């Protein structure tokens with residue numbers, strides 16, 4: 372490895388992980404985040420966050436968890452607990468401080484909730500709700516209907532399936548937010564802020580509107596795809612840095628290398 | 642892991658596939674054009690033989706037609722050579738970004754890629770900044786504003802030249818040329834060897850109506866650095882093509 376590699380740090384910034392501390396304010400997203408926070412304060416029963424894979428749902432949920440937990444009781448289930456009894460047991464444990472040894476039934480759960488009179492309805496965040504069975508979703512609906520828990524859930528939006536039409540959500544008092552892919556401009560903000568936050572100023576300067584358009588064309592503005600592409604791109608730069616440094620241009624990204632990274636990540640076929 | 646050589650090969654295949662339709666299109670146009678000229682030439686030839694009086698004139702005009710045909714051919718040639726170069730597995734690393742730019746210059750008369758290097762980003766920037774304001778909401782602008790203010794504070798604290806350049810670019814893209822000038826100036830005083838910063842500094846000067854000072858700056862900088870980009874910008878300012 373090259374000592375003091377310029378591109379190793381940027382590369383590692385684009386590893387696809389979700390951490391609330393890495394949250395970046397992108398105009399449209401933070402606008403939505405503000406409405407999401409307002410909704411949590413309203414007497415709604417359920418809040419739904421949906422959108423295509425890689426549009427930042429988990430990120431927004433983690434951010435919400437991070438911010439809310441400073442002031443109130445909030446519990447997050449990042450990895451779905453698909454067994455119904457386990458789900459209810461973990462929930463009872465985490466929000467009511469009850470620790471039954473075995474799984475509990477829905478009625479038992481609602482009894483516990485009623486016996487305890489909490490000042491506020493506890494908030495539970497469920498990521499990846501598309502992985503729950505419909506019978507468990509039905510129970511989640513009943514729990515929120517009884518105002519025992521207020522749920523904020525995220526769902527993949529699969530291509531054909533219209534989530535809004537799903538029966539669980541039809542009759543409920545709930546609010547929904549759709550996350551979308553970024554525009555070229557938003558993606559530029561995302562990339563540059565990420566780099567600037569990590570003090571990679573020189574690399575941030577290599578991104579201009581032109582190469583951002585190219586990147587957006589390949590990733591369609593999807594954050595996860597962009598992470599993958601840029602990880603590959605900076606890996607390429609690391610390689611050249613070590614093997615052929617004269618080929619590197621420091622004032623702008625090389626379109627050719629962006630294309631090569633897109634080939635490597637399967638965004639273009641060649 | 643990355644296999645660069647394999648990637649380079651696949652990239653080449655991708656480019657050939659990508660430009661193949663253009664190549665075919667270009668060839669068809671060329672053929673159609675040649676055909677038309679041929680038809681024109683023969684019809685001119687027949688009329689020439691029937692009109693004895695104007696014979697010499699017509700014969701003079703015929704070669705003239707041929708030369709225009711030839712010049713047209715040479716204009717189209719670069720794009721063909723470009724594709725051929727790909728087929729022959731031309732050295733890839735060295736040609737790097739140039740092939741991406743060549744197919745279009747085939748039609749225009751300004752082919753040298755060096756010219757394209759500098760002015761291009763500026764053009765795309767100014768286009769973007771012209772369209773931006775309508776799209777973004779006022780709330781958004783406030784947020785971006787706090788971001789840039791934070792960056793400016795960080796610049797004050799760190800005196801990082803790359804950050805200074807970033808801020809200068811940010812302002813230039815938004816038409817705040819005085820601020821762009823200001824930050825490029827600061828950046829130059831921290832590190833006087835960043836091409837882009839001098840370029841941005843001079844471009845801001847032109848935008849601020851101080852063209853003479855811009856030219857002088859670029860001349861001085863070029864003497865010191867031999868920067869091609871500075872030279873290119875100086876040329877375009879002198880020829881009035883800089884916008």
Ligand SMILES: Nc1ncnc2c1ncn2[C@@H]1O[C@H](COP(=O)(O)OP(=O)(O)OP(=O)(O)O)[C@@H](O)[C@H]1O
Pocket residue numbers: 386387388389393394395396397400422423424425426427428429430431499526527594595598
């Ligand atoms: N606002 C943001 N700030 C920082 N990073 C973000 C932001 N939005 C998205 N990302 C990045 O995009 C990646 C994908 O986002 P995320 O995992 O939240 O997508 P998702 O919508 O939950 O996808 P899936 O439906 O597959 O679960 C994250 O790893 C993160 O790095």
Ligand SMILES: [Mg+2]
Pocket residue numbers: 428429430498499
């Ligand atoms: Mg997710």
